[in-house]
Amino acid sequence: MWDDDDEYAVEVISPSAITKEFLDKCDIKMTMYHNREKLL
Numbered sequence: 115m116w117d118d119d120d121e122y123a124v125e126v127i128s129p130s131a132i133t134k135e136f137l138d139k140c141d142i143k144m145t146m147y148h149n150r151e152k153l154l
Contacts, residue, residue, distance in 0.1 A: 146152035 143150075144154040146154055
């Protein structure tokens with residue numbers, strides 16, 4: 115997710131964290147830079 119010369123961090127989401135049933139109930143929007151005015 116980010117890299118700062120000596121350190122880096124990554125986010126890992128477990129495959130069991132999201133289910134098809136959960137996604138079917140959600141209205142998920144993808145945004146650019148977390149800006150809700152910039153929907154992708």
